[in-house]
Amino acid sequence: MARTVDVAELVARAREGQPRAVARLISLVEDGSPQLPEVAAALAPFTGHAKVIGLTGAPGVGKSTSTNALVAAFRRQGKRVGVLAVDPSSPFSGGALLGDRVRMGDHATDPGVFIRSMATRGHLGGLSWATPQALRVLDAAGCDVVLVETVGVGQSEVEVVSLADTTIVLLAPGMGDGIQAAKAGILEIADVFVINKADRDGADVTARDLKYMISLGRRDREGPLWRPPVVKTVAARNEGLDEVVEAIEGHQRWMAEHGELEERRIRRAAAEIEAIAVERVRVRFGQTDQLAKRVVAGELDPFSAAEQLISANLGK
Amino acid sequence: MARTVDVAELVARAREGQPRAVARLISLVEDGSPQLPEVAAALAPFTGHAKVIGLTGAPGVGKSTSTNALVAAFRRQGKRVGVLAVDPSSPFSGGALLGDRVRMGDHATDPGVFIRSMATRGHLGGLSWATPQALRVLDAAGCDVVLVETVGVGQSEVEVVSLADTTIVLLAPGMGDGIQAAKAGILEIADVFVINKADRDGADVTARDLKYMISLGRRDREGPLWRPPVVKTVAARNEGLDEVVEAIEGHQRWMAEHGELEERRIRRAAAEIEAIAVERVRVRFGQTDQLAKRVVAGELDPFSAAEQLISANLGK
Numbered sequence: 143m144a145r146t147v148d149v150a151e152l153v154a155r156a157r158e159g160q161p162r163a164v165a166r167l168i169s170l171v172e173d174g175s176p177q178l179p180e181v182a183a184a185l186a187p188f189t190g191h192a193k194v195i196g197l198t199g200a201p202g203v204g205k206s207t208s209t210n211a212l213v214a215a216f217r218r219q220g221k222r223v224g225v226l227a228v229d230p231s232s233p234f235s236g237g238a239l240l241g242d243r244v245r246m247g248d249h250a251t252d253p254g255v256f257i258r259s260m261a262t263r264g265h266l267g268g269l270s271w272a273t274p275q276a277l278r279v280l281d282a283a284g285c286d287v288v289l290v291e292t293v294g295v296g297q298s299e300v301e302v303v304s305l306a307d308t309t310i311v312l313l314a315p316g317m318g319d320g321i322q323a324a325k326a327g328i329l330e331i332a333d334v335f336v337i338n339k340a341d342r343d344g345a346d347v348t349a350r351d352l353k354y355m356i357s358l359g360r361r362d363r364e365g366p367l368w369r370p371p372v373v374k375t376v377a378a379r380n381e382g383l384d385e386v387v388e389a390i391e392g393h394q395r396w397m398a399e400h401g402e403l404e405e406r407r408i409r410r411a412a413a414e415i416e417a418i419a420v421e422r423v424r425v426r427f428g429q430t431d432q433l434a435k436r437v438v439a440g441e442l443d444p445f446s447a448a449e450q451l452i453s454a455n456l457g458k
Numbered sequence: 459m460a461r462t463v464d465v466a467e468l469v470a471r472a473r474e475g476q477p478r479a480v481a482r483l484i485s486l487v488e489d490g491s492p493q494l495p496e497v498a499a500a501l502a503p504f505t506g507h508a509k510v511i512g513l514t515g516a517p518g519v520g521k522s523t524s525t526n527a528l529v530a531a532f533r534r535q536g537k538r539v540g541v542l543a544v545d546p547s548s549p550f551s552g553g554a555l556l557g558d559r560v561r562m563g564d565h566a567t568d569p570g571v572f573i574r575s576m577a578t579r580g581h582l583g584g585l586s587w588a589t590p591q592a593l594r595v596l597d598a599a600g601c602d603v604v605l606v607e608t609v610g611v612g613q614s615e616v617e618v619v620s621l622a623d624t625t626i627v628l629l630a631p632g633m634g635d636g637i638q639a640a641k642a643g644i645l646e647i648a649d650v651f652v653i654n655k656a657d658r659d660g661a662d663v664t665a666r667d668l669k670y671m672i673s674l675g676r677r678d679r680e681g682p683l684w685r686p687p688v689v690k691t692v693a694a695r696n697e698g699l700d701e702v703v704e705a706i707e708g709h710q711r712w713m714a715e716h717g718e719l720e721e722r723r724i725r726r727a728a729a730e731i732e733a734i735a736v737e738r739v740r741v742r743f744g745q746t747d748q749l750a751k752r753v754v755a756g757e758l759d760p761f762s763a764a765e766q767l768i769s770a771n772l773g774k
Binding site: 190422437446447452 | 756
């Protein structure tokens, strides 16, 4: 039996910026505590302040270094910063291999920065379940900015988009050529492109190709048009990060002007509500073994079996 | 309005092995046709014969070449072979970039081979939705073996496991070192390991490391123990593929002896039924915008919103 937690007190302490209270709340979220609905209800009135920045890119482009440098840039502006590092690449073995304090050493002792690695293991739908709740914790705890960093592999990139107000796609020279970018679908998800390791050969070519792809890709879009800027950085030397922050702020201003921020947040909340509701329903379904056996035997097709499952457990 | 199809006739023609009927049925499945339940019901009595082989691995290990060579090996045994090539890496841009006939040129004109690239775009849950139905089509059409080939990136590997009777994980020398393998969780999902490009330096080291990791990883498993064999191939020169087929057959015999095949298929069907039922329920939920707006405004938390959604649409 898990210990019952005094949620109201924990939220009050998190609101005062006590790191241990914040950590405890995120743990409750991550572990899928039975008190999760209570936690969510207690947090709700204090949410909506933080800007959520998604940061994604292929392995090797320097995501952690960039996150680190971006945190420093926001800190120079006096902002409180939260970081959620999500690694969905390990569904079975689970978890980030490096400790939070090791990987974000620069900010380990800064009380204005809260860093957390999220394991997505065991969470149905990966990011879609625990991460939005962890975001709410950091938001309620007074973070002005929350950076969500993920490994750039297909599905997780899409999920970052559903979480973030502004999505940054990181590339590196030679890795981000046009076809790769188009294939990975990153043209559609990026609000800001960052070419990291821009001191390397080929950075200009990558930037030029990217701008060309952007000009092609967005031509026939409906609605207001945001043209993602392309910013060059050398994150390991802290170069170009203020420009990234400017680009983010530019995107946020554009969204505010076009009502897009509200739109995105509503879409995000809708997806979140639906995911929770679906999970609730799934629990009600209970065992499906008998139906599954009949499907395996060819006596029943899976659609008829699903209908039977619904009518037996949800009525109608 | 989509044209209504004579499903019974189409299934009859697919059962005679007519490629166009098979292709048409898979298209109905992939497009999420309203006739999908009818198709599934018509196929059910003819399913359960095909062995489903999952084939996954990181980009660059030679998946397509290996699939091609493996098809040839099964053809030498006189088996009818289906191939489903699934590329989930492109959620937005959608679809495999290469045509089916281009990528599997060797077998393009062989009537004993049916090849299909699946786009996972737009399918909720990626593979979990359309691919099992496409499998049923190939199964009912008389395929003895269906190979499901996916890009090896996290989630998709897991989904291959949920589809396949036997899962092959492809590695290449230098790419498949121990930590990488452990990190990717592939030790847990592989029934057979294939080290392709085994004529390259380091193949023996990779094989040895892998065997060592296998011996460590499976030690404390419950239930009957299958120790995945490690087979070396040079798929581009058609070397070692008969040994892969032998390893697959060995695994299938082992599963039959331990009742594991039935177990896996029941688990697979159960997941499939649940996914379909969840999708049906999701449709019933309808619009969530009003609830989402209240969540964004901090008036409501997402868990309470989900409860309201359920009680408004499903009763209770």
